[in-house]
Amino acid sequence: MTSRIGTSLPDQVARMEKADVARRSRYRMKDTHITLSHGSGGKASHHLIEGLLIPILANPVLDGLGDSAIISPNGNGSGRLAFTTDTYVVSPLFFPGGDIGCLAVHGTLNDLAMSGARPLCLSVGLILEEGLLVEVLERVTQSIADAARSAGVAIVTGDTKVVERGKADQLFVNTSGIGLVPDGADLLPERIQTGDRVLISGTVADHGMAVMLAREALDMEADISSDTAALHELVDTVLAAAPNTRMFRDPTRGGVATSLNEIAGRAACCIRVDEDAVPVKPAVRGACELLGIDPLHIANEGKLLAVIPAAEAHAALAAMHGHELGRDAAIIGEVVPEPVGMVVLNTGIGGSRVLDMLVGDPLPRIC
Amino acid sequence: MTSRIGTSLPDQVARMEKADVARRSRYRMKDTHITLSHGSGGKASHHLIEGLLIPILANPVLDGLGDSAIISPNGNGSGRLAFTTDTYVVSPLFFPGGDIGCLAVHGTLNDLAMSGARPLCLSVGLILEEGLLVEVLERVTQSIADAARSAGVAIVTGDTKVVERGKADQLFVNTSGIGLVPDGADLLPERIQTGDRVLISGTVADHGMAVMLAREALDMEADISSDTAALHELVDTVLAAAPNTRMFRDPTRGGVATSLNEIAGRAACCIRVDEDAVPVKPAVRGACELLGIDPLHIANEGKLLAVIPAAEAHAALAAMHGHELGRDAAIIGEVVPEPVGMVVLNTGIGGSRVLDMLVGDPLPRIC
Numbered sequence: 001m002t003s004r005i006g007t008s009l010p011d012q013v014a015r016m017e018k019a020d021v022a023r024r025s026r027y028r029m030k031d032t033h034i035t036l037s038h039g040s041g042g043k044a045s046h047h048l049i050e051g052l053l054i055p056i057l058a059n060p061v062l063d064g065l066g067d068s069a070i071i072s073p074n075g076n077g078s079g080r081l082a083f084t085t086d087t088y089v090v091s092p093l094f095f096p097g098g099d100i101g102c103l104a105v106h107g108t109l110n111d112l113a114m115s116g117a118r119p120l121c122l123s124v125g126l127i128l129e130e131g132l133l134v135e136v137l138e139r140v141t142q143s144i145a146d147a148a149r150s151a152g153v154a155i156v157t158g159d160t161k162v163v164e165r166g167k168a169d170q171l172f173v174n175t176s177g178i179g180l181v182p183d184g185a186d187l188l189p190e191r192i193q194t195g196d197r198v199l200i201s202g203t204v205a206d207h208g209m210a211v212m213l214a215r216e217a218l219d220m221e222a223d224i225s226s227d228t229a230a231l232h233e234l235v236d237t238v239l240a241a242a243p244n245t246r247m248f249r250d251p252t253r254g255g256v257a258t259s260l261n262e263i264a265g266r267a268a269c270c271i272r273v274d275e276d277a278v279p280v281k282p283a284v285r286g287a288c289e290l291l292g293i294d295p296l297h298i299a300n301e302g303k304l305l306a307v308i309p310a311a312e313a314h315a316a317l318a319a320m321h322g323h324e325l326g327r328d329a330a331i332i333g334e335v336v337p338e339p340v341g342m343v344v345l346n347t348g349i350g351g352s353r354v355l356d357m358l359v360g361d362p363l364p365r366i367c
Numbered sequence: 368m369t370s371r372i373g374t375s376l377p378d379q380v381a382r383m384e385k386a387d388v389a390r391r392s393r394y395r396m397k398d399t400h401i402t403l404s405h406g407s408g409g410k411a412s413h414h415l416i417e418g419l420l421i422p423i424l425a426n427p428v429l430d431g432l433g434d435s436a437i438i439s440p441n442g443n444g445s446g447r448l449a450f451t452t453d454t455y456v457v458s459p460l461f462f463p464g465g466d467i468g469c470l471a472v473h474g475t476l477n478d479l480a481m482s483g484a485r486p487l488c489l490s491v492g493l494i495l496e497e498g499l500l501v502e503v504l505e506r507v508t509q510s511i512a513d514a515a516r517s518a519g520v521a522i523v524t525g526d527t528k529v530v531e532r533g534k535a536d537q538l539f540v541n542t543s544g545i546g547l548v549p550d551g552a553d554l555l556p557e558r559i560q561t562g563d564r565v566l567i568s569g570t571v572a573d574h575g576m577a578v579m580l581a582r583e584a585l586d587m588e589a590d591i592s593s594d595t596a597a598l599h600e601l602v603d604t605v606l607a608a609a610p611n612t613r614m615f616r617d618p619t620r621g622g623v624a625t626s627l628n629e630i631a632g633r634a635a636c637c638i639r640v641d642e643d644a645v646p647v648k649p650a651v652r653g654a655c656e657l658l659g660i661d662p663l664h665i666a667n668e669g670k671l672l673a674v675i676p677a678a679e680a681h682a683a684l685a686a687m688h689g690h691e692l693g694r695d696a697a698i699i700g701e702v703v704p705e706p707v708g709m710v711v712l713n714t715g716i717g718g719s720r721v722l723d724m725l726v727g728d729p730l731p732r733i734c
Contacts, residue, residue: 034499039529048527052501056508057491059521069523071488073547079446085490085543089528121438123452124424125541127494132401134419141423154426156436160415161456162406163732169534174492176452176543180440365530 028055039365041253041299042358067111067250070181080181082117084108087174091365093140095214097206097225100173101143103301103367106230107252108175109151113232114248114304116187116239117179121156122148125174130165140171151230153177189266189307191246197313198271198333199306201234201326202227203279204256208298208366209287223283229302234325241319242312249305252367254358257296259305260333260343261357267307271343273333273355296345297358299366307335395419406732408620408666409725434478434616437548447548449484451475454541458732460507462581464573464592467540468510470668470734473597474619475542476518480599481615481671483554483606484546488523489515492541497532507538518597520544556633556674558613564680565638565700566673568601568693569594570646571623575665575733576654590650596669601692608686609679616672619734621725624663626672627700627710628724638710640700640722663712664725666733674702 029051037044054062062069068084088104109119124144128137148155206227213224231250239245251259256278264271273296280288280295288295302325308316313331320326345355396418404411421429429436435451455471465473476486491511495504515522573594580591598617606612618626623645631638640663647655647662655662669692675683680698687693712722 029501032501034495034497034501034504034529036497036529036531038495039527045527049525052505053508053525053527056505056512057515057522057525059523062521062523062525069488069490071523071545073446073448073487073545079440081440081448081545083488083490083545084524085492085541086526087492087494087528087541089494089530089534120440121436121450123436123450123543125452125454125492125543127454127456127539128401128405130401130403134396134399134401137401138419138423141420145423148424154429155424156426156429156438157451158416158420158424158429159453160406160412160420161454161732162401162403163456163536164403166533167456167536168539169530172494172535172539174452174454174541174543176490176492176541178438178440178448178450178545365528 036364037361040358040361042258042361046357067114068117068179070115078183082112082115082179082181084111085174085176086111087172088367089169089172089365090211090367091169092214093136093170095211095226097210098228099140099143100171101140102147103228104173104175105144105147105151106228106301107367108177109153109230109232110250112177112179113235114187114250115181116185116235117181119151119153119232120178120180121154123176124155124158126158126160127168127172128160128162129168129170130162132170137171147230151232187245187247189247189263192263192267192269192307192335193309194269194335194337195310196246196307196335197310197331198260198273198335199308199313199316199320200256200278200330200332201304201320202328203281203284204300204303205280205284205288205295205298207301208255208363209284211366212363213287224281224287227300227302229325231302231304231325234304234320234323237319237323238306238316242308242316244309244312245316246307250300251303251305252299252301255295255297255299256305257294257343257355258357260355263307264343265341268340270336270338270340271333272336272346273343274346275348277330277332279328279330293362296355298363301367403731404728407725407728409625409728412621413724434481435484435546437482445550449479449482449546449548451478452541452543453478454539455734456536456539456732457578457734458536459581460503460538462578462593464577465595466507466510467538468507469514470595471540471542472511472514472518473595473668474734475544476520476597476599477617479544479546480602481617482548483552483602484548486518486520486599487545487547488521490543491522491525493527494535494539495527495529496535496537497529499537504538514597518599554612554614556614556630559630559634559636559674559702560676561636561702561704562677563613563674563702564677564698565627565640565702566675566680566683566687567623567645567697567699568671568687569695570648570651571667571670572647572651572655572662572665574668575622575730576651578733579730580654591648591654594667594669596692598669598671598692601671601687601690604686604690605673605683609675609683611676611679612683613674617667618670618672619666619668622662622664622666623672624661624710624722625724627722630674631710632708635707637703637705637707638700639703639713640710641713642715644697644699646695646697660729663722665730668734
């Protein structure tokens with residue numbers, strides 16, 4: 001949670017607005033080669049998606065860019081389904097608090113849950129590297145099965161491919177999922193209004209730091225473990241307490257900062273965040289400071305952001321606190337009219353700064 | 368299309384029946400490491416799927432093992448959906464007749480079509496290797512878009528991951544898809560009856576040999592190109608002409624031989640195939656003979672097998688001949704009562720032999 005002092009807020013805002021206008025004027029990707037930062041979930045990922053993939057694949061549903069697509073198989077708006085896909089390349093495969101298997105199940109369930117959908121079923125696509133220990137595959141498959149079962153969701157279809165040694169990294173997993181969107185559910189950034197509150201369901205940066213420390217085999221890992229969890233029940237709990245909830249988002253790659261920037265952009269509003277209100281575990285904060293990275297840029301895999309009308313925000317917070325996965329929930333910010341499309345952080349030391357999306361990728365292959 | 372002479376058919380059958388009993392008695396995978404043959408679609412793939420993945424992930428829908436899962440979101444059997452996933456790791460990315468992009472779209476559309484479903488939408492999950500040329504990604508994405516558009520299907524959701532150089536092979540693609548299953552459609556091997564005819568919609572082994580030759584940069588590649596194509600219209604055409612069609616299957620990895628063995632196993636029948644009736648392009652046959660591989664074991668990506676009551680078989684054949692993708696269709700075999708679970712080939716030289724699933728993998732990474 002570094003804070004940049006020395007550049008005035010209006011200056012920063014002016015610079016960002018200019019950049020944003022440039023981006024929106026049909027950005028075309030200029031890079032000639034893919035780099036790791038294109039997979040970060042941050043700015044380079046956005047350039048790849050908005051500058052290359054979306055223009056080529058464009059259609060109205062895809063342009064929505066939500067965590068999952070909402071489709072209407074009957075064409076009449078009833079019986080809507082949410083559909084989502086995610087590929088997992090996390091390294092190492094096993095880390096404190098989880099592994100690639102349960103992560104792949106939770107991640108896809110959460111993408112469905114963020115649109116208010118009840119998860120219905122999942123597919124699993126595996127890419128295996130020649131020479132992989134069958135024992136490792138067995139552990140990961142068991143973890144997939146356990147995570148799906150405890151979420152009450154069936155794995156209904158699958159596919160397995162094998163590539164030569166050195167053409168993959170042990171094991172990659174794709175999970176796609178279908179959920180049922182309840183009639184009337186309409187969770188979208190476009191519904192956000194000035195004065196709405198922004199809530200986070202718990203401490204940030206746990207997953208990213210757990211994977212990072214497991215990878216580097218640093219000693220401090222003992223106190224830090226991934227928050228990977230399925231959030232669909234927490235979503236139900238919040239919706240029961242705050243039926244006018246505007247939207248949910250799970251701040252995975254790119255962290256809370258990237259998700260809030262995406263929301264502010266879609267909603268054409270500004271989000272002010274109170275840095276001191278953001279819950280961070282002391283061990284995680286310590287590790288972030290040591291490594292010089294902002295916990296707001298680090299991936300979470302069992303947390304949600306919720307934008308909720310002020311009148312219902314405290315009821316939602318109480319509901320989160322009553323749920324196992326929301327014990328450390330907090331109201332961390334508020335929606336204000338401008339500067340449009342930006343996230344402004346009220347820093348611990350009394351100043352404020354623009355909080356940008358993740359640039360570069362301090363932690364590749366976090367999910 | 369080699370023919371083994373010297374072992375009598377009854378002997379072969381007895382040996383296979385013993386093997387089959389052993390397999391069914393809760394086969395447990397004994398390999399300690401993954402090998403390329405686990406990705407072949409043939410016998411080792413079946414061991415991996417039935418000996419490890421299915422027992423761990425087991426649920427009634429997955430146990431069906433069809434090309435796609437049939438789910439009923441409303442729980443009342445109406446508005447059924449087909450759901451399928453496939454990962455593509457074909458090497459090289461571009462080959463005569465297609466590339467990994469259109470292949471990934473066609474393959475998943477075909478899995479939906481085989482259950483009689485009308486394709487509704489697709490997801491695309493990409494794994495990119497650091498250093499990949501953006502130009503290559505652009506060509507593949509364009510091919511995905513073109514294939515989806517000409518099939519009238521939208522890409523509605525996607526995901527992109529990047530891994531370090533040397534941890535993937537340029538580009539892998541996962542496509543998952545949802546289709547609508549028309550009320551009354553019930554295409555299943557269990558419906559097969561003695562006397563039914565087996566049809567193939569065209570020449571076999573084109574895709575596998577095209578990729579193989581492109582990979583090896585052999586000179587004969589000029590005349591051989593992949594058959595990659597979307598088959599859902601051909602399915603509609605056949606169903607209109609032969610409404611009692613029992614089932615379809617697209618013989619991809621492992622080829623016609625593996626698909627027919629799967630069908631014979633599920634339907635608890637025997638399938639007799641007339642080797643001379645199987646259409647193979649002369650150039651493909653020549654390449655297969657040169658390389659010592661049986662075209663019946665080679666992957667197809669734009670062909671379907673159909674099992675159809677004798678009374679409707681000729682109408683179905685005529686309908687196929689009238690469709691661009693079915694010009695070379697042929698009736699290649701017949702369902703007989705026994706030996707149960709096996710495929711017997713009437714060879715060109717007047718003998719017969721058991722036609723087994725693919726064993727090993729002569730052509731890794733064909734799709």
